[in-house]
Amino acid sequence: MGTGTVLSGRVRKDLSEISNKTNSNGNIPVTKSIASSPENRSKSRKKIQRRSKKAVISPVQKLFETCNKVFADGKSGIVPSQENIEMLRAVLDKIKPEDVDVSPNMPYFRSKSVGDRSPIVTYLHIYKCHKFSMGIFCLPPSGVIPLHNHPEMTVFSKLLFGTMHIKSYDWVADSPQPSSDTRLAKVKVDSEFTAPCDTSILYPADGGNMHCFTAKTACAVLDVLGPPYSDPAGRHCTYYFDYPFSRFSVDGVAVAEEEKERYEWLKEREEEPEDLTVMAMMYSGPTIKE
Ligand SMILES: [Fe+2]
Numbered sequence: 001m002g003t004g005t006v007l008s009g010r011v012r013k014d015l016s017e018i019s020n021k022t023n024s025n026g027n028i029p030v031t032k033s034i035a036s037s038p039e040n041r042s043k044s045r046k047k048i049q050r051r052s053k054k055a056v057i058s059p060v061q062k063l064f065e066t067c068n069k070v071f072a073d074g075k076s077g078i079v080p081s082q083e084n085i086e087m088l089r090a091v092l093d094k095i096k097p098e099d100v101d102v103s104p105n106m107p108y109f110r111s112k113s114v115g116d117r118s119p120i121v122t123y124l125h126i127y128k129c130h131k132f133s134m135g136i137f138c139l140p141p142s143g144v145i146p147l148h149n150h151p152e153m154t155v156f157s158k159l160l161f162g163t164m165h166i167k168s169y170d171w172v173a174d175s176p177q178p179s180s181d182t183r184l185a186k187v188k189v190d191s192e193f194t195a196p197c198d199t200s201i202l203y204p205a206d207g208g209n210m211h212c213f214t215a216k217t218a219c220a221v222l223d224v225l226g227p228p229y230s231d232p233a234g235r236h237c238t239y240y241f242d243y244p245f246s247r248f249s250v251d252g253v254a255v256a257e258e259e260k261e262r263y264e265w266l267k268e269r270e271e272e273p274e275d276l277t278v279m280a281m282m283y284s285g286p287t288i289k290e
Contacts, residue, residue, distance in 0.1 A: 058286040059091075059099040060126065060134075063224070066091045067132045071226035074131035076152035076233060077204050080226070085154075085201065088224070092158040092199040095222060100126070100136060101285035102220045104161060108138035108281070109218035117275045118144045124283040133228035136160070136283065139215035146273045147212040147240045147266070155202045155225050162219030163194040168208025169242075169266060178248040181268040185210065185242075187261075192216060210240060210266060239273055240266040 057065075070084040080088070097103055108122035122138040137145060139162075147167075169185035177183055188208035193200075202208045213221065229235050243265040245255060255263050 059095050060286050061288055063088075063091050063095065063134065064127060064288045064290075067134065067224060067226065071132040074227050076227060076235060079154050079203055088156060089199050089201065092156055092222065092224070095158060095160070097160045097220060099285065100124075100160070100222060100283070102136060102138065102160060104218045104220075106138070108279075109140050109220075111140045111143075113142060117277070118142065120277045120279055121145060122279045122281050124281055126283045126285070127288050128228055130227065130230070132224060132226040134222070134224050137213070137219075137221045137223060139164070139213065139219045139221070141215055141217050143213075143215040143219070144276070145213040146276055147210055147242055149210045149238050149240070150202060150204075150225065150229075151209075151235045151238075152204050153202075153209075153225050153227060153229075153235065154204065155223065156199055157201075157224075158199045158222040159193055159195040159197055160220040160222055161195045163192055163216040164219045164221070165192045165214040165216060166190075166200070166208075166211060167214075168202065168211035169264065170206050170209055172263070173205075176250050176252045178250050178265065179267075182243075182248070182265050184245075184250075184253060184263060185266045186263055195219075212242075239269040241269060242266055 066088050070080045070088045073080075079085075102124070111120045111122075113119045119140040119142055121143050124136040124138065126134040126136065128134070139145070147169075166189050167187070168189045170188050172184040172186055175184040188206075189200075189211075200208075202211065213219075227233070227235065229237050245260045245263045245265065248265055
C-alpha cells in the first residue's frame with residue numbers, strides 16, 4: 001500500500017537527483033568551489049538534515065509496513081511464510097514500551113477489582129484493516145483476559161512490560177466429543193513470562209490458538225492479528241470454560257495416566273464472560289502513515 005510506494009518513489013527520486021548531477025561525460029562534476037561558500041554549506045546541511053529526517057521511521061511505522069507485507073494475502077487460515085514470520089518477529093522483538101507510548105505509570109494499569117469482578121482491561125487500538133490489526137492490551141495486576149480463541153489467524157504477542165501467566169491450548173484433532181460444544185485440547189503453554197522476553201506466536205492449528213492471560217503485575221501486551229477478528233468473515237471470538245480431563249468419560253478417548261494433566265476439555269461459553277470489562281481507549285503513540 002501507500003507507504004511502500006512512497007519509500008520506493010523516494011529512492012528513485014534520490015537516484016535521479018544523483019544522476020542529474022553528472023556532467024555530459026558521465027562523470028560526477030567538480031563541486032568544490034560551489035560547496036565552499038558558507039551559504040551553500042548551510043543549504044547542503046539543511047538538505048542533508050531534511051533527507052535524514054525523511055529516512056527515519058518510527059518503530060510502530062516499521063511494524064505497520066512489515067505487517068502490510070507479511071499479511072498481504074489477508075485470507076483466513078493462511079499462515080505467512082517462515083521468512084515473513086521471522087521478519088515480523090524481529091521487528092516486534094525490538095519494540096519497547098516507549099515506542100508505543102505506554103508505561104506502568106498510566107492510569108490503565110492502576111484500576112482495582114471491584115467485588116468478584118476482575119480489574120478493567122484497556123485496549124489501545126493502533127490500527128485495523130481487513131488484513132491485520134494492531135493494538136495494546138493494558139492489564140492492571142490480577143487483570144485477566146479469559147480463555148478465548150483466534151480462529152484461522154496467526155497472532156504475534158509481544159509482552160512490553162510486566163509479568164504475565166499464559167495458559168494456552170491447541171485442539172486435539174478428530175477426537176470424539178462429550179457434546180457438540182465441548183472438545184478435547186492439549187495444553188501448549190502454562191507458564192509465567194516476564195518482559196523482556198521473546199515474542200510469542202500462535203497459528204490457526206497450533207502454537208496455542210486458545211489462550212488465557214493473567215497479569216501477575218501490571219502488564220502491557222502488543223498484539224498483532226492477521227487476519228483480525230471479523231464476524232462477517234466467520235472469525236468470531238469464542239470464550240471457553242476449561243475442565244480437567246477426568247471431568248468427562250468419552251468412548252474412544254484414552255490418555256496415559258502421566259499425560260492426563262496435559263489434556264483438558266474446553267466448553268464454549270454461550271456469552272462473553274460477565275466479569276470481563278475491556279475499555280477501548282485512544283492509542284497516544286506515534287501515528288501511522290498509510
Ligand atoms: Fe488473544
